[in-house]
Amino acid sequence: MSNRRTFAIISHPDAGKTTLTEKLLLQGGAIHLAGEVKARGAARRARSDWMKIEQQRGISVTSSVMTFQKDGTVFNLLDTPGHEDFSEDTYRTLTAVDSAIMVIDAAKGIEPQTRKLFEVCRMRSVPIITFVNKVDREGRPVFETLDEVADALALDVAPMSWPVGMGGIFEGVYDFASETIARPEGDSREFLGKRDPAAGAIPDEFLEEIELGREGYPQFDLAAYRHGDLTPVYFGSALKNFGVAELIAAIDRYAPPPRPQASDQGTIDPSRADVTGFVFKVQANMDPQHRDRIAFMRMVSGTFKRGMKLTPSGLGKPIAVHSPILFFAQDREIADSAEAGDIIGIPNHGTLRVGDTLSERNDVRFTGLPNFAPEILRRVVLKDPTKTKQLRKALDDLSEEGVIQVFYPEIGSQWIVGVVGQLQLDVLISRLEAEYKVEAVLEPSPFDTARWLKGTSEALRSFADFNLSNLAKDRDGDPVFMARSAWDVSYQQERNPELTFSATKER
Numbered sequence: 001m002s003n004r005r006t007f008a009i010i011s012h013p014d015a016g017k018t019t020l021t022e023k024l025l026l027q028g029g030a031i032h033l034a035g036e037v038k039a040r041g042a043a044r045r046a047r048s049d050w051m052k053i054e055q056q057r058g059i060s061v062t063s064s065v066m067t068f069q070k071d072g073t074v075f076n077l078l079d080t081p082g083h084e085d086f087s088e089d090t091y092r093t094l095t096a097v098d099s100a101i102m103v104i105d106a107a108k109g110i111e112p113q114t115r116k117l118f119e120v121c122r123m124r125s126v127p128i129i130t131f132v133n134k135v136d137r138e139g140r141p142v143f144e145t146l147d148e149v150a151d152a153l154a155l156d157v158a159p160m161s162w163p164v165g166m167g168g169i170f171e172g173v174y175d176f177a178s179e180t181i182a183r184p185e186g187d188s189r190e191f192l193g194k195r196d197p198a199a200g201a202i203p204d205e206f207l208e209e210i211e212l213g214r215e216g217y218p219q220f221d222l223a224a225y226r227h228g229d230l231t232p233v234y235f236g237s238a239l240k241n242f243g244v245a246e247l248i249a250a251i252d253r254y255a256p257p258p259r260p261q262a263s264d265q266g267t268i269d270p271s272r273a274d275v276t277g278f279v280f281k282v283q284a285n286m287d288p289q290h291r292d293r294i295a296f297m298r299m300v301s302g303t304f305k306r307g308m309k310l311t312p313s314g315l316g317k318p319i320a321v322h323s324p325i326l327f328f329a330q331d332r333e334i335a336d337s338a339e340a341g342d343i344i345g346i347p348n349h350g351t352l353r354v355g356d357t358l359s360e361r362n363d364v365r366f367t368g369l370p371n372f373a374p375e376i377l378r379r380v381v382l383k384d385p386t387k388t389k390q391l392r393k394a395l396d397d398l399s400e401e402g403v404i405q406v407f408y409p410e411i412g413s414q415w416i417v418g419v420v421g422q423l424q425l426d427v428l429i430s431r432l433e434a435e436y437k438v439e440a441v442l443e444p445s446p447f448d449t450a451r452w453l454k455g456t457s458e459a460l461r462s463f464a465d466f467n468l469s470n471l472a473k474d475r476d477g478d479p480v481f482m483a484r485s486a487w488d489v490s491y492q493q494e495r496n497p498e499l500t501f502s503a504t505k506e507r
């Protein structure tokens with residue numbers, strides 16, 4: 001069986017994702033990087049600093065994918081941007097993982113962003129391990145947290161461990177399987193590895209609670225977890241490095257190896273011999289002098305060797321991949337080989353796009369990498385009207401990267417950009433100025449949402465006859481219905497049953 005585990009951490013800002021990432025990398029032997037991850041996480045939260053930091057770093061690939069090894073297992077941790085705001089980047093990254101860790105603050109429970117990210121995972125039946133963080137601080141009662149996860153997410157919960165007290169009376173974490181308690185030690189109460197067999201080691205008041213916990217919830221069931229119906233729950237403190245080793249062991253033991261991927265040729269199994277993969281993210285060099293990009297390819301099958309020729313579905317002719325990038329956390333390493341589940345970075349000049357399939361034999365197209373219906377639409381208005389050509393180029397480029405979506409209305413010259421989070425708009429404006437020397441402002445758009453249209457050319461034509469002012473083309477020239485409201489969408493849907501109005505666009 002494959003020794004790859006490719007996963008992401010989902011959480012609400014401040015729940016402890018950065019701290020946990022740091023500790024995972026520490027345990028995976030990437031010690032000197034740990035401090036940097038932290039600094040980055042804190043910096044990332046400061047929105048105004050964001051562009052500057054990205055610029056200083058150039059291509060910020062090292063934090064996008066972090067690979068570490070432990071006991072023969074290779075862990076690929078894919079970073080999802082830590083902003084309050086959502087971006088398509090976040091959604092798409094989740095299409096490239098096989099499982100996720102959901103980090104919850106013990107005092108706060110399920111927060112809005114946790115829930116949103118969880119829904120994306122559920123859409124694809126991505127199995128989830130829950131880590132209830134910050135048990136070294138006063139938190140909510142354990143039962144309350146577990147019940148909230150179960151109710152809010154409609155998921156079975158199987159506690160794998162139980163905190164013995166929290167905050168000031170924190171005694172350690174009891175592990176159900178081994179029936180031992182891991183205790184904090186020393187002045188800093190860092191976990192130093194001391195374990196007591198449980199008998200006699202736990203104050204009576206907690207024994208009862210633990211017993212109730214063990215009996216009150218479902219037992220862990222591997223099939224139910226892998227199916228996305230049950231989440232094993234671990235308790236710990238990322239800050240105090242408590243419960244992190246158990247978490248790694250759980251990913252190693254339970255998290256699924258690389259999954260088969262849906263394609264136009266049926267599902268492609270990771271055991272297939274020749275190389276296939278798909279691009280889930282494209283990142284431009286922030287240095288305006290360089291138009292280089294890194295395309296992140298998730299390997300679906302085969303063994304990649306440096307110099308190999310792969311054919312991108314969008315291009316039709318093969319490219320030789322001479323300097324692919326692997327992401328071992330200590331360093332960015334040039335890949336010599338990679339396997340199903342791994343991520344490789346492929347430098348290119350804009351030939352590779354999000355959603356592209358790459359394959360040795362050019363005989364397959366992966367499906368199910370959606371564009372999401374934008375939640376915010378804005379008209380782009382140029383300050384200098386002579387810059388139309390530059391603007392068009394910029395919008396095309398940036399939509400290719402997945403920073404924004406762009407819609408070119410059939411009538412009029414006011415181009416519309418769509419995003420799922422406000423931050424994407426900030427990024428758009430600064431990048432237009434910095435990289436394309438285009439000054440633009442964003443104005444409210446008459447439209448509220450967009451739907452991709454599908455149907456026979458005849459049906460599309462007759463729809464257009466009546467609705468031309470609501471039609472646009474996306475970057476690929478595909479027809480999009482621009483709606484003034486959700487009501488508008490359902491009204492048109494009802495009147496035009498021969499057309500499908502889709503909130504996502506699969507490439």
Ligand code: G4P
Nearest residue numbers: 013014015016017018019020041133134137237238239240
């Ligand atoms: P994020 O990436 O999910 O946004 O969260 P991050 O790891 O940056 O953690 C947010 C805050 O919570 C940080 O405090 C961090 O130190 C703290 N934290 C993380 N894990 C634990 C834990 O297990 N126990 C406790 N008590 N605190 C934890 P901060 O004050 O915002 O930042 P800093 O000044 O400590 O860097």
